[in-house]
Amino acid sequence: MSWYKPADTGYATRRLLAGWGHGARLLLRLFVLFGASFRRFGLVRDQIFFLGNYSLAIISVSGLFVGFVLGLQGYNTLQRYGSAEAVGLLVTLSLVRELGPVLTALLFAGRAGASLTAEIGLMRSGEQLSAMEMMAVDPVRRILAPRFWAGVIAMPLLAAVFSAVGVVGGYVVAVPMIGIDSGAFWSQMQGGVDVWNDVGNGVIKSVVFGIAVTFIALLQGYEAQPTPEGVSQATTRTVVMASLSVLGLDVILTLLMFSL
Amino acid sequence: MERSRNDVWVGLFVLVGLAAVLFLALKSANLLSLNLQSDYRVTAKFDNIGGLKPKAAVKSAGVVVGRVETIMFDDKAFQARVTLALESRYAFPKDSSLKILTSGLLGEQYIGIEAGADEKLLAAGDQVTATQSAVVLENLIGQFLFSKAAEGNGAQEAGGKK
Numbered sequence: 170m171s172w173y174k175p176a177d178t179g180y181a182t183r184r185l186l187a188g189w190g191h192g193a194r195l196l197l198r199l200f201v202l203f204g205a206s207f208r209r210f211g212l213v214r215d216q217i218f219f220l221g222n223y224s225l226a227i228i229s230v231s232g233l234f235v236g237f238v239l240g241l242q243g244y245n246t247l248q249r250y251g252s253a254e255a256v257g258l259l260v261t262l263s264l265v266r267e268l269g270p271v272l273t274a275l276l277f278a279g280r281a282g283a284s285l286t287a288e289i290g291l292m293r294s295g296e297q298l299s300a301m302e303m304m305a306v307d308p309v310r311r312i313l314a315p316r317f318w319a320g321v322i323a324m325p326l327l328a329a330v331f332s333a334v335g336v337v338g339g340y341v342v343a344v345p346m347i348g349i350d351s352g353a354f355w356s357q358m359q360g361g362v363d364v365w366n367d368v369g370n371g372v373i374k375s376v377v378f379g380i381a382v383t384f385i386a387l388l389q390g391y392e393a394q395p396t397p398e399g400v401s402q403a404t405t406r407t408v409v410m411a412s413l414s415v416l417g418l419d420v421i422l423t424l425l426m427f428s429l
Numbered sequence: 430m431e432r433s434r435n436d437v438w439v440g441l442f443v444l445v446g447l448a449a450v451l452f453l454a455l456k457s458a459n460l461l462s463l464n465l466q467s468d469y470r471v472t473a474k475f476d477n478i479g480g481l482k483p484k485a486a487v488k489s490a491g492v493v494v495g496r497v498e499t500i501m502f503d504d505k506a507f508q509a510r511v512t513l514a515l516e517s518r519y520a521f522p523k524d525s526s527l528k529i530l531t532s533g534l535l536g537e538q539y540i541g542i543e544a545g546a547d548e549k550l551l552a553a554g555d556q557v558t559a560t561q562s563a564v565v566l567e568n569l570i571g572q573f574l575f576s577k578a579a580e581g582n583g584a585q586e587a588g589g590k591k
Contacts, residue, residue: 211433214433214435214436214439215433215435217439217442217443218435218438218439218442221439221442221446222438222439222441222442225442225445261453261457265453265457322443323442325446326442326443326445326446326447326449326450327446329446329447329449329450329453330445330446330449332449332453333448333449333450333452333453334449336452336453336456336457355456358457359456359457359458359459360486362457362458362459363458364454364458367458368450368453368454368457368458372450
């Protein structure tokens with residue numbers, strides 16, 4: 170078997186483990202730097218401004234459209250069973266439990282994650298990170314940690330905005346357009362939505378997604394090959410890996426939270 | 430700490446996010462009305478609870494007066510033991526009776542309270558003895574078939590004697 174060398178498998182395994190080790194160590198350092206980031210809150214604030222405020226428009230417009238569509242489709246099915254009033258409950262539960270956190274994380278990965286990767290990858294290829302190390306400034310503490318915590322803070326807020334705007338979108342479709350009674354719309358929703366089980370678990374989900382997306386974006390940028398192709402590949406990988414891990418984590422979290 | 434122009438916008442962003450969480454908690458999950466009312470617990474045993482679930486409504490005259498808290502199986506009496514949380518502002522006579530009812534043809538099941546005539550009132554920890562189980566469709570069909578079959582047998586026997 171000349172085409173198979175055991176050394177290749179060994180090398181691939183070792184590289185995979187080393188990659189995981191690098192990632193895990195970076196994640197641990199980012200968590201440890203929680204206090205350090207907040208002592209210089211100016212850095213985190215500027216990143217929240219960049220990641221959060223600039224994403225607000227795309228998030229609220231997407232939330233409104235998703236709310237419209239959920240309202241229309243939900244009504245279409247529910248009116249066959251004579252329970253069109255439950256459309257508010259359907260819209261809210263779908264948004265708060267699943268679509269709010271997941272779609273926000275996907276949009277966040279595309280809108281903010283990609284730009285984080287490109288920014289840090291270019292810093293690496295321009296040797297700015299090495300220059301900082303030469304000046305005894307830790308790039309993880311100065312560059313990565315504020316971005317990480319800004320992403321972790323911004324993501325749940327964006328997801329909440331998405332869900333809230335979506336609920337309003339569902340209301341706009343159901344009550345003025347279709348003509349469902351406003352009181353029945355809200356009371357069905359309030360009867361079926363639980364603060365801790367539904368809203369609270371949705372917030373937990375969005376925090377987990379925020380950690381995952383921001384961390385993947387930073388890691389890809391930090392480990393990018395310092396060439397133009399390397400940065401472009403890292404940006405692509407960020408979007409692909411962040412989206413896949415958000416969807417995968419969502420399955421796991423849903424199984425843990427809602428399967429009873 | 431240094432101030433910057435971004436402070437205002439980041440502050441607004443955080444406020445908008447928190448307002449969204451608050452909106453979801455208050456408007457869609459109705460946090461206030463759930464937690465501000467105190468309630469008292471009453472237990473009841475049912476032969477069969479059908480499709481009753483925890484958090485189902487307890488209604489009297491159609492008005493929601495409480496919620497089903499827990500449903501357990503009592504392996505001494507072989508019955509279901511249901512704990513109800515009734516709102517403190519509503520009092521019921523001690524001999525009130527409970528029924529498991531269904532809202533609409535295919536709707537959720539809930540517990541209906543019918544007030545009795547006792548002068549003493551239900552207090553926390555009391556057990557309601559007068560209960561009526563859920564209507565189970567299979568049992569109804571079984572009874573119907575059984576009574577039909579009995580009629581048929583009766584007619585045959587009557588015919589045979591002639």
